[in-house]
Amino acid sequence: MPRKAPTAPRTTIRGTPEPAPVTPQTPPTQQTPQTPQDLDTAYFARLIDERMEHTREQISTLTAVIREVTLAAKDIPADDEHDPEGTTVSVERANEVALLAAAETSLIELMEARERLNTDSYGICERCGTAIPTARLEIRPETRFCVECASVRRR
Ligand SMILES: [Zn+2]
Numbered sequence: 001m002p003r004k005a006p007t008a009p010r011t012t013i014r015g016t017p018e019p020a021p022v023t024p025q026t027p028p029t030q031q032t033p034q035t036p037q038d039l040d041t042a043y044f045a046r047l048i049d050e051r052m053e054h055t056r057e058q059i060s061t062l063t064a065v066i067r068e069v070t071l072a073a074k075d076i077p078a079d080d081e082h083d084p085e086g087t088t089v090s091v092e093r094a095n096e097v098a099l100l101a102a103a104e105t106s107l108i109e110l111m112e113a114r115e116r117l118n119t120d121s122y123g124i125c126e127r128c129g130t131a132i133p134t135a136r137l138e139i140r141p142e143t144r145f146c147v148e149c150a151s152v153r154r155r
Pocket of ligand 1: 125126128129130145147148149150
């Protein structure tokens with residue numbers, strides 16, 4: 001059963017007031033990485049929202065397909081276990097289930113990225129603390145790492 005993603009409030013990009021400058025209460029040695037000043041956060045908010053929308057559609061489509069395939073599989077008589085069609089059905093279902101899991105993971109990542117935008121900690125590599133290049137964020141707006149750290153982590 002896929003977890004139902006909470007419907008994100010539709011934030012209006014246009015007319016969103018700039019957040020009031022936060023008076024720093026923290027000591028000079030500030031540990032929390034801040035979203036780079038020159039980052040177009042409104043643009044990335046929109047980008048992430050669009051991708052979340054798309055991913056939600058993907059999830060509901062896949063859920064429907066899996067349900068259909070599962071129901072179809074029930075129509076295959078039990079003694080036809082070695083029927084090649086039965087195999088096709090289970091392979092297809094496994095593929096769809098894998099796709100669904102991937103879609104759910106990316107939806108969670110997108111929601112987390114959206115949260116980082118809200119909390120002003122977006123666009124900073126969580127490993128080395130440097131600003132993630134805009135070009136990378138445009139391709140993977142949900143990323144938490146710069147290219148180098150992402151490749152280090154994959155090893
Ligand atoms: Zn890094």
